[in-house]
Amino acid sequence: MNSTAYKPVVALVGRANVGKSTLFNRITRSRAALVADFSGLTRDRHYGEGRVGEHPFIAVDTGGFEPVAKNGILLEMARQTQQAIAESDVVIFLVDARAGVNAHDHEIARLLRKSGQRVFLAVNKAEGMRYGSATAEFHELGLGEPHAISASHGDGVVDLIEHALSYLDDVHEADATEEPEFIADDVEPSLEDDDQAGHDTEPSADAEVSHRIKLAIVGRPNVGKSTLINTLLGEDRVIAFDMPGTTRDAIEIEFERNGLAYTLIDTAGLRRRGKVFEAIEKFSVIKTLQAIEACNVVVLMLDAQTEISDQDAHIAGFVLETGRALVVAINKWDGLDRDQRERIQRDFDRKLHFLSFAKMHTVSALKGQGVNALLKSVNAAHAAAFAKLSTPKLTRVLHAAVEQQQPPRKGIFRPKMRYAHQGGQNPPLIIIHGNALDAISDSYRRYLEGRFRSEFKLDGTPLRIEFKSSQ
Numbered sequence: 001m002n003s004t005a006y007k008p009v010v011a012l013v014g015r016a017n018v019g020k021s022t023l024f025n026r027i028t029r030s031r032a033a034l035v036a037d038f039s040g041l042t043r044d045r046h047y048g049e050g051r052v053g054e055h056p057f058i059a060v061d062t063g064g065f066e067p068v069a070k071n072g073i074l075l076e077m078a079r080q081t082q083q084a085i086a087e088s089d090v091v092i093f094l095v096d097a098r099a100g101v102n103a104h105d106h107e108i109a110r111l112l113r114k115s116g117q118r119v120f121l122a123v124n125k126a127e128g129m130r131y132g133s134a135t136a137e138f139h140e141l142g143l144g145e146p147h148a149i150s151a152s153h154g155d156g157v158v159d160l161i162e163h164a165l166s167y168l169d170d171v172h173e174a175d176a177t178e179e180p181e182f183i184a185d186d187v188e189p190s191l192e193d194d195d196q197a198g199h200d201t202e203p204s205a206d207a208e209v210s211h212r213i214k215l216a217i218v219g220r221p222n223v224g225k226s227t228l229i230n231t232l233l234g235e236d237r238v239i240a241f242d243m244p245g246t247t248r249d250a251i252e253i254e255f256e257r258n259g260l261a262y263t264l265i266d267t268a269g270l271r272r273r274g275k276v277f278e279a280i281e282k283f284s285v286i287k288t289l290q291a292i293e294a295c296n297v298v299v300l301m302l303d304a305q306t307e308i309s310d311q312d313a314h315i316a317g318f319v320l321e322t323g324r325a326l327v328v329a330i331n332k333w334d335g336l337d338r339d340q341r342e343r344i345q346r347d348f349d350r351k352l353h354f355l356s357f358a359k360m361h362t363v364s365a366l367k368g369q370g371v372n373a374l375l376k377s378v379n380a381a382h383a384a385a386f387a388k389l390s391t392p393k394l395t396r397v398l399h400a401a402v403e404q405q406q407p408p409r410k411g412i413f414r415p416k417m418r419y420a421h422q423g424g425q426n427p428p429l430i431i432i433h434g435n436a437l438d439a440i441s442d443s444y445r446r447y448l449e450g451r452f453r454s455e456f457k458l459d460g461t462p463l464r465i466e467f468k469s470s471q
């Protein structure tokens with residue numbers, strides 16, 4: 001069985017104004033600042049990486065829940081909420097201690113009981129209330145012991161989340177096996193210890209033989225993901241295939257192409273139908289998020305024949321937040337004339353400039369055009385994400401960059417950068433040591449990033465730089 005233990009999904013459910021988004025903001029560490037740098041990218045505030053206690057998870061704010069709605073937008077909201085409930089591992093059902101139980105809460109409780117999901121009842125806005133008086137009346141919802149919390153003050157939140165996640169530990173003992181992190185010694189380097197020494201610098205194909213390339217093909221519905229998967233698998237021997245398991249288990253399809261081994265992480269619950277795979281469920285944001293988290297390289301698929309949408313931007317935002325290596329595939333390039341192609345290429349370049357570290361390919365999944373070139377970029381992005389960057393070479397590149405352009409002074413301080421070493425992979429993290437490094441500006445940081453990127457050929461992966469001052 002080839003399954004990946006995924007980050008568990010915690011769905012926040014409840015009627016309007018009980019405090020779902022307040023709780024969501026508290027339990028997710030948003031990298032809003034990072035993402036906001038990229039114009040044109042609207043953040044999806046409904047999905048986020050959970051940052052509470054020891055266990056990583058994905059939090060979903062289901063928005064309003066109007067189970068009695070019969071029409072239009074409210075009905076659609078209820079449908080999405082129900083999908084989120086079905087796809088999550090645990091549900092936190094929020095109610096309002098100050099407003100007390102109402103008919104809506106009862107209705108939601110009924111649906112939750114019917115869902116068969118594990119539900120934790122959180123009585124919010126309980127700050128300053130005696131425990132018993134906050135929770136007493138909510139027993140009648142029939143969902144077990146209520147937990148009194150205050151989302152806005154933080155009271156009880158860590159306990160609640162840890163409680164909910166420890167329930168999962170009991171259910172699935174296996175947890176995500178992360179790629180081994182390369183942590184270089186945090187010591188002053190001897191510059192004589194050179195690149196020849198074996199732990200080398202440039203991403204080399206050799207270093208990657210032992211790594212399967214874990215690939216996720218993501219994108220909104222109908223961009224052509226299944227078509228691409230079938231094109232990729234069609235000519236190749238499919239080594240293993242498993243039927244869908246629980247929400248937490250990813251389906252992985254292994255294949256080889258041009259002598260390299262890939263594991264495709266499925267986002268749609270594919271099923272084999274004769275010779276081809278077909279999606280057995282509609283597009284799922286949760287599955288997409290889990291696949292992005294579980295893979296090493298993302299292929300973000302877009303449709304050349306329709307405008308870039310908010311949903312495309314949201315998915316791109318998730319990729320940026322996780323720091324995964326990325327290749328962009330603009331699909332359905334067939335059937336366009338030259339003028340259209342030029343116009344569309346310009347439009348995508350402009351709108352996707354925030355993904356400038358990623359290679360962009362125009363392809364036709366249907367006709368198999370551009371697919372080999374796309375995979376080449378996937379390989380390169382993977383190699384870049386796992387590149388081993390030696391301390392001597394990093395330090396040499398750093399010194400050369402500084403020699404060419406000094407960091408500006410800030411007040412009486414001039415930042416002094418002494419050496420650099422690698423602090424992690426996937427994405428590569430470069431840690432620069434020196435003095436007064438707080439004074440380094442964003443634009444200088446970008447200058448250094450550009451230098452490291454070109455010297456180490458780090459195409460297709462984000463690159464993180466951290467500064468550590470000795471005093």
Ligand code: GDP
Pocket residue numbers: 014015016017018019020021022023124125126127149150151152153
């Ligand atoms: P949502 O509609 O369920 O997402 O609810 P919001 O998170 O938008 O919160 C609705 C209102 O309740 C806002 O005015 C929040 O400031 C307030 N609120 C949320 N959590 C608490 C809490 O723990 N205590 C109090 N007193 N107010 C809260």
Ligand code: GDP
Pocket residue numbers: 219220221222223224225226227228279331332333334335363364365366367
């Ligand atoms: P998914 O929802 O992302 O998996 O998309 P599908 O693979 O199911 O494709 C959606 C539709 O787009 C289908 O009708 C495909 O035949 C069509 N399609 C996929 N790739 C291409 C392509 O490269 N060119 C054209 N013209 N149509 C395509």
